Amino acid sequence: MSDFFTTAVLVATAASGVRLAVPLLFASLGETFGQRSGVLNLGVDGVMLLGAFGGYYAVLKTGNVWLGLLIGIVVGLLLGVVSAVISVTLRAEQGISGIGIYLFGLGMSDLLFQKLVGTPLPITKFPKLNIPRLSDIPVIGELLFQHSIVVYLAFLAVPVGMYIINKTTFGMNIRAVGENPEAADSLGVSVSRIRYATVIIGGTLAGVAGASLAIDLGIFQQNLTNAQGFIAIALVYFGAWRPVGVMLGSLLYGFVNAIVLQLKTLAIIPPDQSNFAAMAPAIITILALVIVARRFKAPAALTKPYSRGE
């Protein structure tokens, strides 16, 4: 156990936890917008997979990681529009239509990968961005200021999300539409316009989550996300529909995963107990967040399609 409590190992473990949290954070922040306006999108993982493939393929062909990220954004945005048409305009059952989007993303990303690439080929990864001076601080520097740029973007998105939801008219309308769409509608707020906007934001951030995952790993493989999109949806519930809550949930999940991996690496968790340890991130995150989330209520109109006069 003493091997674990060395500065180098602790810092490496924490940095690993931060990296593992990033795709979850992007995806769950996006889903928070949708859910705050009353729309549950279960298709996040499918959008992530297509964003991941789009980003991967763009980098494979051009070597430009920023173009890859842009393609992830565009793919996510387009699928956000599709999701919004289905759940807002057509008022489809949100659970079922989300699963449809997920299956579409799972199948289509693999099909495109098989047809356009075939055997996995490595791509250029995001460069590391060491923040001048701050990255030189012992321990803290390596932990917080020596990451790829998407890591900073993900954590910057948290205060931006908080500001939008809590301090802007748009955010107030999102909350109003999520709590009481009839009242919002009677005050002249377009419920469908707000929900379109939030679902598209959700899709875009899911696309970014996927692209950042693929480009940070430098590879694509069938079902690359391994259901991270579903974990992100759960984190929104357990993070009490608040950007800070989902950030803490993402970090907790990432950290527990990283700690378990490190304990396995050092044989503190022996291989024959590895499968029990693998459950720890999910169990600890759920327990911790359930305790916190009990004090908060879900948006009242969540999962309910809105139709004027019904």
Added chain:
Amino acid sequence: MNQDHAVHDEGGTLKKHRLTKLIVVLALALVAAACGDVDTTTTAGEAETTTTAGEAEATTTTAAEAEPFRIAIVAPSASNDLAFTQSIVDAVNVIKSEMGNVDLQVTDGTFVVEDAAAAIRAYADSGVDLVIAHGSQYGGSLQEIAPDFPDTSFAWGTAADTFGLSNVFAYEAASDEGGYVMGVMGAALSESNVIGIVGPVEVGDAKLYVDGFKAGVLAQNPDAEVLVNYTDSFSDVALASEAAQAQAANGADVMSGTAQMVVGAVTVASDQGILWFGTQANQTSLAPNIVVASQVYHWEVVLRDIIAKIEAGTPGGEYFKIDLANGGEVIEYNDGFDLPADVRQLGEDAIAGIKDGSITTGS
């Protein structure tokens, strides 16, 4: 009256909305299903050597003069995963080029055992001569399905159990042997004397390989530290990547790993200049700068025997194994890596020792 009309109209609108929803959901389901179908019949890069479901009929007609030997593969990951599934698809393609008149169908990507079971049954039902269920997780399904099709031969692996069924062959790889050889070379190349191995789940082929590699390292250098990390997932590329980062943080300068998720670990090794040993397929293309060698499976060695048995009237009931001695396992070196001659010689000596029985891998 007017009220009635209003009710009717509202009812009509509601019905219209429901119909629209239904159409959207069905359309999405169809698209998803279509993706799945195409996906499951795609095969390794060499399109000309394989057939999709739609082409199967045409292939059969053109070869009508002699009935082709029909082989179907059901496997968990992609046909070109540079790992487990690719090893069997490549092997059947070798058999196909040797025998000529072989019709091959592949259903890959069946991580879900129920999907694999449905595919196995469908192939058996369509009169395929040999259905290969390439995944130890498919054993339970095969045990149920095989007795329903006594005229069809099944092969499954990696496993040693034929369930006492006369139409089931079992096959496995002595993956510990190649693992041992590469472990010896890895220990000789390591300067930090810390070596990392990333595995999926501690069972079957993966456990054999990891244990063999570890035994090889310790045989060469008893003081070396071997870090073993099972991620408990065959598909979580991100976890494999982080496992490799954890091993690197603990000083590993030589690594290996098994199963399809290790591509995540290979890119980490490549970034950090850590040497890599691959298994199941030649992984040089993933990182030509750091891959030293790969243990490559040649399942065609056992498939030849299995097909010969079937043609001689024995539909199953036997167990086969590939290893270094029978040529089913081959260590392929990366020509682009400058491997010191003395280290290569250590590897060749280990191969010779395993073949003649003077070295045991401990597994």
